[in-house]
Amino acid sequence: xxxxxxxxxxxxxxxxxxxxxxxxxxxxxxxxxxxxxxxxxxxxxxxxxxxxxxxxxxxxxxxxxxxxxxxxxxxxxxxxxxxxxxxxxxxxxxxxxxxxxxxxxxxxxxxxxxxxxxxxxxxxxxxxxxxxxxxxxxxxxxxxxxxxxxxxxxxxxxxxxxxxxxxxxxxxxxxxxxxxxxxxxxxxxxxxxxxxxxxxxxxxxxxxxxxxxxxxxxxxxxxxxxxxxxxxxxxxxxxxxxxxxxxxxxxxxxxxxxxxxxxxxxxxxxxxxxxxxxxxxxxxxxxxxxxxxxxxxxxxxxxxxxxxxxxxxxxxxxxxxxxxxxxxxxxxxxxxxxxxxxxxxxxxxxxxxxxxxxxxxxxxxxxxxxxxxxxxxxxxxxxxxxxxxxxxxxxxxxxxxxxxxxxxxxxxxxxxxxxxxxxxxxxxxxxxxxxxxx
Amino acid sequence: xxxxxxxxxxxxxxxxxxxxxxxxxxxxxxxxxxxxxxxxxxxxxxxxxxxxxxxxxxxxxxxxxxxxxxxxxxxxxxxxxxxxxxxxxxxxxxxxxxxxxxxxxxxxxxxxxxxxxxxxxxxxxxxxxxxxxxxxxxxxxxxxxxxxxxxxxxxxxxxxxxxxxxxxxxxxxxxxxxxxxxxxxxxxxxxxxxxxxxxxxxxxxxxxxxxxxxxxxxxxxxxxxxxxxxxxxxxxxxxxxxxxx
Amino acid sequence: xxxxxxxxxxxxxxxxxxxxxxxxxxxxxxxxxxxxxxxxxxxxxxxxxxxxxxxxxxxxxxxxxxxxxxx
Numbered sequence: 001x002x003x004x005x006x007x008x009x010x011x012x013x014x015x016x017x018x019x020x021x022x023x024x025x026x027x028x029x030x031x032x033x034x035x036x037x038x039x040x041x042x043x044x045x046x047x048x049x050x051x052x053x054x055x056x057x058x059x060x061x062x063x064x065x066x067x068x069x070x071x072x073x074x075x076x077x078x079x080x081x082x083x084x085x086x087x088x089x090x091x092x093x094x095x096x097x098x099x100x101x102x103x104x105x106x107x108x109x110x111x112x113x114x115x116x117x118x119x120x121x122x123x124x125x126x127x128x129x130x131x132x133x134x135x136x137x138x139x140x141x142x143x144x145x146x147x148x149x150x151x152x153x154x155x156x157x158x159x160x161x162x163x164x165x166x167x168x169x170x171x172x173x174x175x176x177x178x179x180x181x182x183x184x185x186x187x188x189x190x191x192x193x194x195x196x197x198x199x200x201x202x203x204x205x206x207x208x209x210x211x212x213x214x215x216x217x218x219x220x221x222x223x224x225x226x227x228x229x230x231x232x233x234x235x236x237x238x239x240x241x242x243x244x245x246x247x248x249x250x251x252x253x254x255x256x257x258x259x260x261x262x263x264x265x266x267x268x269x270x271x272x273x274x275x276x277x278x279x280x281x282x283x284x285x286x287x288x289x290x291x292x293x294x295x296x297x298x299x300x301x302x303x304x305x306x307x308x309x310x311x312x313x314x315x316x317x318x319x320x321x322x323x324x325x326x327x328x329x330x331x332x333x334x335x336x337x338x339x340x341x342x343x344x345x346x347x348x349x350x351x352x353x354x355x356x357x358x359x360x361x362x363x364x365x366x367x368x369x370x371x372x373x374x375x376x377x378x379x380x381x382x383x384x385x386x387x388x389x390x391x392x393x394x395x396x397x398x399x400x401x402x403x404x405x406x407x408x409x410x411x412x413x414x415x416x417x418x419x420x421x422x423x424x425x426x427x428x429x430x431x432x433x434x435x436x437x438x
Numbered sequence: 439x440x441x442x443x444x445x446x447x448x449x450x451x452x453x454x455x456x457x458x459x460x461x462x463x464x465x466x467x468x469x470x471x472x473x474x475x476x477x478x479x480x481x482x483x484x485x486x487x488x489x490x491x492x493x494x495x496x497x498x499x500x501x502x503x504x505x506x507x508x509x510x511x512x513x514x515x516x517x518x519x520x521x522x523x524x525x526x527x528x529x530x531x532x533x534x535x536x537x538x539x540x541x542x543x544x545x546x547x548x549x550x551x552x553x554x555x556x557x558x559x560x561x562x563x564x565x566x567x568x569x570x571x572x573x574x575x576x577x578x579x580x581x582x583x584x585x586x587x588x589x590x591x592x593x594x595x596x597x598x599x600x601x602x603x604x605x606x607x608x609x610x611x612x613x614x615x616x617x618x619x620x621x622x623x624x625x626x627x628x629x630x631x632x633x634x635x636x637x638x639x640x641x642x643x644x645x646x647x648x649x650x651x652x653x654x655x656x657x658x659x660x661x662x663x664x665x666x667x668x669x670x671x672x673x674x675x676x677x678x679x680x681x682x683x
Numbered sequence: 684x685x686x687x688x689x690x691x692x693x694x695x696x697x698x699x700x701x702x703x704x705x706x707x708x709x710x711x712x713x714x715x716x717x718x719x720x721x722x723x724x725x726x727x728x729x730x731x732x733x734x735x736x737x738x739x740x741x742x743x744x745x746x747x748x749x750x751x752x753x754x
Binding site for chain 1: 633634635636679680682683
């Protein structure tokens with residue numbers, strides 16, 4: 001058993017792989033607490049609320065509140081739990097790594113959540129073809145079958161393999177695909193009407209892993225690490241100009257510097273990308289002053305997202321890299337809304353032209369960026385706009401004529417996400433967060 | 439006698455109005471790529487379509503009322519909504535009743551469109567394509583002044599047919615669903631450099647490595663090194679995706 | 684009680700009737716899609732907002748009741 005409650009690495013310490021016996025001898029059996037009345041959250045609810053667990057998929061939403069919302073929205077048919085292991089941000093590998101090294105912990109958490117809200121099924125969604133990464137689907141299937149044979153879980157656990165596209169991990173798109181449709185976002189909120197029209201609890205795989213430990217060790221143990229508003233540990237994926245790229249588990253609130261040191265990043269990087277392709281660039285000096293937690297990042301105008309940290313190599317111009325990413329993000333749009341179909345394409349084109357010295361394009365870019373957020377079918381255009389806006393803030397000096405065009409329009413303010421003015425009213429209409437939750 | 443003229447007049451005008459409504463409806467229907475600047479506001483056509491249909495309904499009501507009130511032939515109110523039960527020309531009048539019923543359902547569902555939702559409303563609204571030809575045939579079959587009715591019906595038919603042809607010819611734009619392409623890879627750093635130093639972070643906070651029960655040998659963090667680690671196996675659909683239910 | 688404008692951006696096709704009928708609150712971007720400049724509907728515009736809601740070809744515009752965004 002993990003007796004040491006101040007242990008930093010927790011998820012990565014219960015990595016027993018496929019071996020269920022090793023898993024339970026490390027941390028004990030699945031702590032089931034009995035069934036629950038429909039519409040209410042079982043005994044696990046207050047425990048999770050006290051622990052303050054927040055979703056690890058990018059939204060950082062309080063998990064206890066999500067469980068309550070799903071329970072409250074449950075009708076005649078029992079709710080469903082969906083474990084989001086799609087991990088469609090290309091810079092993230094933490095979920096695949098977690099599912100490969102501690103799959104039983106993720107399944108434990110999902111089973112506990114299912115029991116707490118009275119769900120009758122757990123669906124684990126992983127990408128079908130993962131390129132160079134090992135294919136998780138059939139392997140997880142076998143593990144679920146083994147657990148079923150042992151009678152471990154109170155519910156069925158099934159594994160589905162979804163298409164590998166950027167939006168497949170967005171929770172409404174994932175539910176849409178599970179229901180037999182395309183992996184494209186919808187306007188229906190899963191907690192109200194998800195899989196088969198039932199109330200559905202969708203959350204990131206890592207969130208369920210934490211739940212698996214909270215269920216055993218309690219809220220005080222969980223809060224021994226992390227900050228008051230963001231307790232516990234989190235998995236990060238470090239990439240870029242670092243000697244040791246990969247997955248790290250850190251207590252939330254740890255300084256970014258420590259993380260860069262553990263990965264052996266280049267000293268004084270020019271810029272660091274947080275949150276992935278839909279995230280934010282920060283100047284190296286600004287990044288070094290931050291701590292890894294959603295609040296401090298937000299205050300600095302960045303977003304932690306699903307724990308992605310990418311250090312810009314010295315010989316790669318940030319704007320060029322951003323233009324590459326923006327062009328790819330354009331191809332990943334759903335094509336269901338104006339900002340996606342037209343806005344992202346124009347954004348890419350303008351950025352390319354601006355890089356070649358077209359000042360009019362730089363002007364258009366600034367104007368169009370302000371109009372993108374909060375008007376899409378999902379937060380995809382928001383993410384790309386945020387990325388480009390931050391790139392211009394960090395690397396804009398390198399853009400031909402950028403300083404001149406900015407001087408001509410001193411009233412303009414590049415807002416990285418929710419800003420005041422034209423975009424903000426649209427932002428309030430209909431959607432809670434501007435992050436694509438995965 | 440005057441009532442008889444009134445009935446025919448209301449009938450013909452209401453048919454002409456409903457035909458106009460059909461033409462306007464055909465002009466607004468179908469997917470069109472959004473146009474930034476237009477010579478005429480779009481709401482005019484939609485608004486006219488709604489208003490004229492209500493006006494046409496009123497005239498239809500007058501057409502029915504004058505018919506019932508007129509004692510030259512015995513027609514009751516219910517003959518106007520229940521088809522084929524009338525004493526006078528049951529078949530042709532019955533067609534009129536069918537058209538009237540459909541028109542009522544279409545218009546009422548349209549008035550409640552916001553509440554009913556797009557799918558239900560659209561399913562019912564398609565019945566308009568059945569309603570209009572039935573109304574035209576009713577007019578030709580039941581009317582005593584064949585020539586006028588035929589001329590008006592022909593004009594309406596040409597108008598509606600041209601609008602319908604235009605609607606069918608207009609191709610809907612297909613949205614680019616997104617092409618499959620590989621994302622730009624993260625530059626710098628190679629897996630050969632090994633995983634990041636988790637231990638340094640562990641040691642940072644508690645000064646000693648994390649406690650591990652004696653005798654437990656934890657596998658390395660490289661997923662491929664696990665016993666029974668996930669192997670590439672082909673299972674499921676051609677595109678690789680799989681929903682096992 | 685204030686009325687709030689809400690747009691279903693997936694249903695929206697950029698037809699632009701809403702911007703024609705409610706120009707005080709909605710404009711169109713360069714591709715024809717709505718930009719809500721102010722989502723609170725004042726009483727004097729309520730009738731126009733309801734008409735825009737009725738005439739939207741995709742029923743994408745809704746005039747909601749509460750001033751709090753729905754969960």
